[in-house]
Amino acid sequence: MSILIVDDEQDIRELVGDILQDEGYTVRLAANSDDCMAEINAEPPSLMILDIWLKDSRMDGIDILKTVKRDNPDVPVVIISGHGNIEIAVAAIKQGAYDFIEKPFNIDQLMVVVARAMETSRLRRENQELRRRDVASADMLGSSAAFKTLKSNLDKVTKSNGRVMLTGEPGSGKEMAARYIHSNSNRASAPFITVSSASIEPERMEEVLFGRETPERGVEPGLLEQAHGGVVYFDEVADMPLGTQGKILRVLTEQQFTRAGGTDKVRVDLRVISSTCRDLRSEIGLGRFRQELYDRLNVVPIPVPALSERCEDIPDLARHFIGWFHKTQGLPARSFTPEAETMLQTMPWPGNIRQLRNMVERVLILGDTSGPIEAHELPGTEPKSEAETGGLPLSGAIAALPLREARELFEREYLLTQINRFGGNISRTASFVGMERSALHRKLKSLGVVGTSRGGAGRGFTDYDE
Numbered sequence: 001m002s003i004l005i006v007d008d009e010q011d012i013r014e015l016v017g018d019i020l021q022d023e024g025y026t027v028r029l030a031a032n033s034d035d036c037m038a039e040i041n042a043e044p045p046s047l048m049i050l051d052i053w054l055k056d057s058r059m060d061g062i063d064i065l066k067t068v069k070r071d072n073p074d075v076p077v078v079i080i081s082g083h084g085n086i087e088i089a090v091a092a093i094k095q096g097a098y099d100f101i102e103k104p105f106n107i108d109q110l111m112v113v114v115a116r117a118m119e120t121s122r123l124r125r126e127n128q129e130l131r132r133r134d135v136a137s138a139d140m141l142g143s144s145a146a147f148k149t150l151k152s153n154l155d156k157v158t159k160s161n162g163r164v165m166l167t168g169e170p171g172s173g174k175e176m177a178a179r180y181i182h183s184n185s186n187r188a189s190a191p192f193i194t195v196s197s198a199s200i201e202p203e204r205m206e207e208v209l210f211g212r213e214t215p216e217r218g219v220e221p222g223l224l225e226q227a228h229g230g231v232v233y234f235d236e237v238a239d240m241p242l243g244t245q246g247k248i249l250r251v252l253t254e255q256q257f258t259r260a261g262g263t264d265k266v267r268v269d270l271r272v273i274s275s276t277c278r279d280l281r282s283e284i285g286l287g288r289f290r291q292e293l294y295d296r297l298n299v300v301p302i303p304v305p306a307l308s309e310r311c312e313d314i315p316d317l318a319r320h321f322i323g324w325f326h327k328t329q330g331l332p333a334r335s336f337t338p339e340a341e342t343m344l345q346t347m348p349w350p351g352n353i354r355q356l357r358n359m360v361e362r363v364l365i366l367g368d369t370s371g372p373i374e375a376h377e378l379p380g381t382e383p384k385s386e387a388e389t390g391g392l393p394l395s396g397a398i399a400a401l402p403l404r405e406a407r408e409l410f411e412r413e414y415l416l417t418q419i420n421r422f423g424g425n426i427s428r429t430a431s432f433v434g435m436e437r438s439a440l441h442r443k444l445k446s447l448g449v450v451g452t453s454r455g456g457a458g459r460g461f462t463d464y465d466e
């Protein structure tokens with residue numbers, strides 16, 4: 001826990017240093033940008049106090065600030081600006097400075113700002129640690145042979161920096177596998193950022209990925225910059241528009257990019273993990289995916305098995321989800337009868353683990369509140385009757401409803417099933433059900449189905465892209 005004071009005026013540097021040392025802080029001093037960068041590289045401080053005007057320095061204060069915010073975004077930087085230089089101080093805040101104090105400043109003012117900034121720094125570190133532990137504890141479950149092969153493949157790549165391409169059916173656990181690589185790599189304390197290719201409007205893609213710079217709002221970092229030092233996860237790369245594919249390819253080649261509306265080159269250190277449930281080779285054949293990008297992303301291909309290839313894991317996974325819903329939502333902690341367990345292992349699972357998780361949630365919400373879950377409570381196990389001959393059986397619940405409500409119930413169930421089938425991807429669901437994407441969004445909203453953002457740790461049945 002140290003404070004780095006960067007000022008070219010020896011008097012100020014030492015005076016501030018002495019005061020903070022008297023208050024019990026560990027202090028380091030730098031007179032110019034080279035000393036400053038050497039100190040940061042040796043060990044990032046908990047707080048930086050930076051004079052914006054540095055004489056005889058290779059970099060001025062703003063450049064140092066930009067570098068710190070890029071490489072060590074969690075280090076708060078308090079700017080010291082000359083009296084009357086308020087515009088520069090404001091510009092520094094826009095570049096991410098925590099606060100500024102004007103020269104000449106009094107000691108009390110300095111102490112208040114430092115105490116606040118140190119508290120912020122402490123909270124950020126705590127937060128990061130909690131996030132890290134949270135991800136690490138979101139352990140992947142499984143003991144089947146297919147799962148063990150997956151786990152051993154993932155373990156082989158955690159320590160390298162190689163680009164990984166995870167392939168597998170929707171909902172099979174590709175993102176979970178990517179998070180596992182991240183949380184077991186030396187990038188674990190740096191961010192894991194998901195880019196959900198399908199859910200970003202093509203015309204906003206560049207801004208979302210690369211960020212933007214405007215005179216009014218200053219720098220707004222994009223997802224790639226936010227992932228600096230960590231992992232960027234391209235979820236379903238096949239959905240990435242061709243134009244964006246070209247831009248990503250350039251970033252991967254040059255390791256740098258420019259924010260929309262900006263001129264500065266931004267350098268980023270990223271590990272890239274991608275996923276797809278489609279056959280990218282045929283996408284390339286159809287001219288929908290760029291061969292060069294495929295070659296760069298597909299350095300280490302790792303297949304993620306479908307749930308049907310690891311049926312023996314199903315009971316454990318189902319029990320794990322029951323425990324989770326019990327803990328987080330207070331749903332009843334029920335077990336399964338042996339018949340129900342067998343049924344789970346023999347049912348088709350086109351939506352894989354996500355479908356299993358959604359089904360468990362639904363059974364816990366709609367089913368009895370006590371006793372083990374019986375086979376007949378599982379959806380899809382109702383005795384087939386007219387369904388097989390083309391008619392639609394009406395359950396007592398539906399038959400008892402007025403038409404409008406019955407229709408709503410059916411639409412809700414139907415659309416949730418389709419969303420599940422397409423792994424939460426609204427564009428693909430819309431195209432299958434024959435609706436415009438925006439109309440589908442409106443419909444879901446009117447049915448009370450609210451989406452959560454993709455990329456969060458928990459993705460339930462309401463989890464579809466925006």
Ligand SMILES: Nc1ncnc2c1ncn2[C@@H]1O[C@H](COP(=O)(O)OP(=O)(O)OP(=O)(O)O)[C@@H](O)[C@H]1O
Nearest residue numbers: 140141169170171172173174175176353354423459
């Ligand atoms: N091994 C596992 N153990 C426990 N839960 C898992 C496991 N694998 C996946 N899950 C859970 O299954 C759900 C779907 O997983 P995930 O989002 O990683 O799938 P995906 O293949 O990335 O899906 P999509 O193709 O739609 O992006 C999530 O709720 C995740 O937490």
